[in-house]
Amino acid sequence: MALFRSISSPEALPPVNGDGVVLKTPQMSDYAQWAQLREASRDFLTPWEPTWPADDLTRASFRQRMRRYAEDMRTDQAYPFFMFRKEDNTLIGALALANVRRGVAQAASLGYWAGAPHARRGYMTAAVRALLPVAFDLLRLHRVEAACIPTNVASVRLLERTGFHREGYARAYLCINGMWQDHLLYARLRTDPKP
Numbered sequence: 731m732a733l734f735r736s737i738s739s740p741e742a743l744p745p746v747n748g749d750g751v752v753l754k755t756p757q758m759s760d761y762a763q764w765a766q767l768r769e770a771s772r773d774f775l776t777p778w779e780p781t782w783p784a785d786d787l788t789r790a791s792f793r794q795r796m797r798r799y800a801e802d803m804r805t806d807q808a809y810p811f812f813m814f815r816k817e818d819n820t821l822i823g824a825l826a827l828a829n830v831r832r833g834v835a836q837a838a839s840l841g842y843w844a845g846a847p848h849a850r851r852g853y854m855t856a857a858v859r860a861l862l863p864v865a866f867d868l869l870r871l872h873r874v875e876a877a878c879i880p881t882n883v884a885s886v887r888l889l890e891r892t893g894f895h896r897e898g899y900a901r902a903y904l905c906i907n908g909m910w911q912d913h914l915l916y917a918r919l920r921t922d923p924k925p
């Protein structure tokens with residue numbers, strides 16, 4: 731596990747600094763802010779995400795989420811981050827490198843969301859720019875992939891301005907908002923020049 735060779739323990743995953751944002755490993759103490767932001771952003775987020783389970787915003791479900799995140803990091807499966815606004819430490823969104831594939835692939839999938847009150851202010855651009863060096867230098871990945879629904883203009887713009895290349899089109903690729911939906915496939919390689 732590359733990460734564990736690079737830093738002393740998985741719990742020590744350091745905060746990642748970006749322009750106006752800090753990315754931190756999610757903690758149980760983030761629950762209140764997270765649940766409030768997700769509830770306030772429900773209508774904004776649900777068209778673009780897997781269907782939320784009925785109990786998704788409960789403390790018990792969040793506790794399970796924290797357990798899963800810890801296990802995912804311990805086993806080098808995924809690296810989740812909450813995104814905080816630097817000036818006041820407000821939780822404004824989240825992103826993750828998930829589905830880590832080692833061996834001959836050395837790849838992971840990037841996912842992200844911004845809270846509705848904080849969207850379109852450049853925060854996720856800053857967060858993705860800050861996370862890519864973690865993916866390539868700390869986790870030693872060769873490739874970061876991302877996929878989005880063609881009508882998701884914000885996501886397409888985000889990926890293109892952070893240097894992802896459009897590589898393909900996958901039919902009925904992911905079940906989003908209860909429907910199997912076509913996706914554009916993007917990737918950034920460790921060797922790609924910075925945009």
Ligand SMILES: CC(C)(COP(=O)(O)OP(=O)(O)OC[C@H]1O[C@@H](n2cnc3c(N)ncnc32)[C@H](O)[C@@H]1OP(=O)(O)O)[C@@H](O)C(=O)NCCC(=O)NCCS
Pocket residue numbers: 774775778842843844845848849850851852853854855856877878879882883884885887888891
């Ligand atoms: C996609 C998302 C994470 C982008 O986060 P963000 O912090 O708003 O992104 P940024 O402010 O850094 O903007 C990135 C680019 O998208 C553009 N953009 C953002 N929202 C937009 C919108 N509603 N319509 C058109 N363009 C938009 C920005 O203008 C910027 O491009 P530009 O520099 O060429 O103008 C956010 O819109 C979101 O959470 N959407 C709902 C959930 C979602 O789509 N998740 C991803 C599924 S693949």
